[in-house]
Amino acid sequence: MDSALIPEGVKRCSVGKFLIFLGVVGAVLLWGVFAMLLCWIKGLNQTNMNDYYGFALWIWADLAVIALGGGAFFTGFLRYIIGKDELKNIINYAVLIGFICYSSALLILAIDIGQPLRGWFIFWHANVHSMLTEVAFCLSCYFGVLTIEYLPLILENRQLEKVPFFHHLSHNMHEIMAVFAATGAFLSFFHQGSLGGVSGVLFGRPFGYREGIFIWPWTFFLFTWSAAACGPCFTILITKITEKVTRKKLVKDNVIELLAKISGWMLATYTIAKILDTWYWASVTAPSKGFWVLDFYSNNPFYGPWILVLEIIICGVLPALILITESGRKSKPALLLAVILAAIGVSVNRWVMVLQVMAVPVMPFDSWYMYFPSWQEIATTILPVAYGVILIGLSHRYLPIFPQEKELNPVD
Amino acid sequence: MKVSRRTFLSIGSFIVGGAAGTALSPLPWKLTDDLSIWTQNWPWTPMPERGEVSYVNSVCTLCPGGCGISVRKVNDRAVKIEGMKGHPVNDGGICILGLSGLQLLYGPTRIKTPLKRVGEKGQGKFKKISWDEALKEVAEKLGTLRSEGKSHTVACVSGSACGTVPQLLKRLLTVYGSPNFMSVPTMQDAYAVTLKLMHGVDACPGFDVENADFILSFGSGIIEGWGSTVRMFKANSAWQDKKIKVVQIESRMSNTAAKAAKWIPARPGSEGVLALGIAYMMLRDGLYKKEVCDSAAGFEDFRKTVSENYAPENIAAATGIEKETIESLAKEFAGAASPLAICGRGQGHTPGSQYEFMAVHALNALAGNINKAGGVFTVPDPKYIAWAEPELDETAQKGMSSPRIDGAGSETYPHAKSLLNRLPPAILSAQGECPVQALLISEANPCYTLSDTQTVKKAFAKIPFVVSFSSYMDETAQYADIILPNHAYLERLEDAPAYAAGLSKPVIGLSKPVVTPQFDTKHTGDAVIALAKALGDKVAAAFPWESYAACLEETLGDKWKSLNEKCFAVVEESIEAPLQFFKQECKPVFAEGDEKQYPFVLMPYDSIRLANGFIGNTPFLTKTVPDTVLRKNDIFVEINPKSAGGDSLSLREGSAVMLTTPKGSAKVRVHLSEEIMPGVIAIPRGLGHTAYDKYLAGKGINCNELIGPAEDSGSGFDAVWGIRAKLSSVSI
């Protein structure tokens, strides 16, 4: 039925099957949209956030998806700036995942703020000293860049490509894509960093606060670094999942392995930096404010030293070791484990830097407070996941996302 | 369809150009801007109107403390209540309840028109009626009862006995032919009986806290709302500045105890014993004012009784306090230049045992501190109400000669003027027709504030005709047949004798209307006059005034002018108070219940953030209640962790538990606190309302439902301070 739209030389499932898939995921999407409307119409009392948890699940989701979406900028950076040409076989997908992550982040932000209709004040009345201003500017600009990077892909659809204007536009955009990618990388370095700065600058919150250089706390650099390390891992992970679902090999192993190797070294260096940062913070920064590091990990029902071990050792050192060793990269289960751990690790880091910062009591007579999101918060957080799945489904079906697909899956 | 390059180009440029054009036009920017402006002026977010600012001085009558207030108005709206500077009671300060008074004035619990009951008694279903209908119905009912010779079956409960409105009610009853005027008893009444017995005077107690230099408090909530709140707070601050020592004797660490220099946790109920233990030491060591006491009547008997029974070793078990502590307390107390011993538990809203009051007062007497700077004063009634004796007709005389329903003034209870606590049992124990055929209630909420409220409500349900003058839909108003709503306190003109201010001189206040009445209400004074007029003849003749305002002006006479200007007048009057010691005729009041079956003692405690009298808590007050007292609708009781671990309970912070007393049980949650004696459970007073609005109703439980009355053997007042209790697990 829709065969005219499907790229030439590839096989896709039947329309019926595809519609069932859309229907199931669409139902989840609608649930999320319903929750989103509740939050907009009735206000944020629909959430379990409170005056102690001004930042909660959504801000974590924002930080996490932006870190995971970091595959787009870093792969782009490697492909267009460093010149790792093999990566052209995965860049499309990295861009698509990035596009989904960033549009999701913007949507979540629009739900998260108390007065969405005034959201534009962040630009109009910008306070340049606020990390959040930097986030908002760079995020929106980079989202623009991702749109620009995604647009040619859409225009390469079999039918659209027939329109000469679209064909030329797509071609021209490819021509100067390095310029956009460079701008995107520049923007990304800053907004990934400023997201790290969000909690790093909070000198009233000793758990989040870090010293740094000029106006940038160490978390600024750690966030950029970790996004560069774990974003590509997430791209690999999603690629692997897509291959599993479509029961097709879509990207050649050497491409994946190259990306995994670079990620591995990034992750290894990041983990070392993170350990150093944690050590300095635990032995110098926190004590100067009257805190012994275990104060942050005791007297509460959830946050214990285990989370530090999980984030740094299990989800940092371990995947880094797997990825930097050739045998690790070549072993499919090990590779899969490593990218999963890396994605979890960066998510745990973002969780800690948002939720645990809020949970730790600062006034000596205050107490730990735990938080569990309301269903509306969970639904609105799952909403972008459903949206992402649908967009991937549509893009994979109708757009030539994987340049190696035809070669790897010859149609009889 | 074939799209030619030209067509495509033109369509394309049209779309792109159109989009760009729109984006560059002011339209989207204007819309975005308008939307954000709209969010700043949501029609459902109120925008208070500006206007001319003015201040009206008045006197707060939410409690009998008699503080001066200054109310800020914007046009005809009252917007803020502040303390009146220069007022002898509070000098600019104001308490938490007084501050939130506008929530009562403009609040949803106001009764807006006269109401007539349509549902079952206590159900709270009413219909609106006119003032004419309402007054006519009440007058007819009263007329019928009077003509049937049942005038003595009409009773009246008033929040206080002082002031023109209570006196008008009393006068109405007198000329109508009923002796049954009752007021809600407080510690003032227990003190009044004490002063009568120990000095032979009719007087209110005054406490010269500003000049005392050692304060020994037997459970009085000095900063919990005892006496006149603001005055006591100021005194407490002055003590801090002057390093004056306060010793608080109390089984739970109240705010007062936390602020005090020394907290002595004594077994609850043993305060009177402890006071006499201190008296023992003073007598033994000759640390008392011999020139005052030795010549006082009954002193030798008193000395003998105390010496025989109150040696520290004898009372150590009862009080839980060591001999040395008692010894040093006695030395410190007697050694101070102006020591002051006070009692009246918590806010003093309940009378307490006569034994205890007299024991504590004896300490002041031994210290020679009566009617002296820094001591206790006998403050005479200001006596400004001097109306002509009314002429009683035959019915009235007959009615007045019948015995009082509550037994006050009888041989059994010679000292009490009224005994409201005896009213419910009198009604419930009567055979045949209810001994109270009609009841008038003004400024009182006995269905909430009396002990064992279940019984009280049962009794109220039996009274055939209840008339309430309440401004608010409280628990008692729900039991009314007719409600004749009074103006709220900021809407009416009324004298406010500050009998609870505890100053050494009587102070009269004048409460002035700050705003015009918001609803179709009537001043109770005017309603009483109207009722009297409707009853006719001699009853009407006793009320010659055209209106309540005219009555008040005439009553105050030469004081009217200055009162009207300043809102207060200090009456320069004092009274001779010869000292006489009492024979040991009073007994301590024990907690009801079997010790084995009920291992704990349950004790209500007062908090300044919980109004627990006739006035219900305002939303602002409830908002300040900590989450260790109330969470959602669950009340928390305080218990020492040592007591929480016992049995099979092993309670944790916030555990739900069944609290059972001989009077009833209720599901509560526990707050583990090191600030309370093991074995004692403390429950906040002031929660558990069933009436009022969603900001108060249904929150927690009323401690009075779990506690039964304990009649004092000396005065007949309800002197209950606690009850035995047990905790059992509850299935959730």
Place this chain on the structure above:
Amino acid sequence: MFPFIFEWVWDMSHIVFMGGLWYALSIIGLGMTYCLIKAIADTAGIGIGGHHHDDHH
């Protein structure tokens, strides 16, 4: 965001931050404008860059 909004101060932070922002925006804007104009021109067969395509992807 703009010098005419009252929060704007001519200080280093604003110049650096807003400078960076407008720089990035300009590149993106100019780049897209170039692509669009060139695509229109290519479609109309005028040809700006000189070389012809088909050698790509």
Place this chain on the structure above:
Amino acid sequence: MNKQHNKAKKFGMVIDLDKCTGCGACMVACMAENNVPFKADETNKLDSITWLRVYKLTNGKSFPNADFCYLPRPCMHCEGSHGHSPCVSVCPATATDYSHETGIVSQIYTRCFGCRYCMAACPYHARYFNWWDPVWPEGMEKYLNPNVSVRMRGIVEKCSFCYHRYQLAMEKAYYEGRREIEEQEYQTACTQACPAGAIVFGDLDNPEHAVHELKKNPNAFRLLERLGTNPKVYYISSREWVRQAGDNYLRQEGKSEKN
């Protein structure tokens, strides 16, 4: 006249915890003055707007050596270093500002779009979010104060040191031809209401104001001084454990650093 023209002021508070009775009058005075809304259930203190909140501190000892103390916590109007208060610098929309003229941290309600970053930044929990539409029972909106705007849902609010009272006092002074106001002309609602006289308010830099001397009391301390927030609310307590409770200390620091 030796006073400079419109000399910069630094308004602050000194709260005597020995006098504070924990009665909560300051909280209610604040709510009444500043049109703070209330809900039917305010027992969840994590979403209950109380610009001034009275905390109860306990010494952690067991009966009968237990002790407690109340501590009223308004906004600290942190100066940080040179006005770099924790919340002001993080607000992305310049909706909160540190005034170098008065030392007051303001909140512009119509500017705030509710991102709550300032709340995350404030270690004192002095900032509150309007999770709900403010609703008054019918008729009760009559008592609302026209000098303070009612806040709409979805924005952050906090103690302003009753800034509107400063404006009114300044207006009155200008009207009477004066450049400066007297200490008593500008007092916050909580200070005015405190029945114990525990709160003293004034210009910390003005030697004629009571706070200027009071803050030098050897028993004076501020909350969380070690964070560098440089707050303008001082507390006085004669009890050592209370002063200790004002900041975080490492175990090995013992109890000697502050006494």
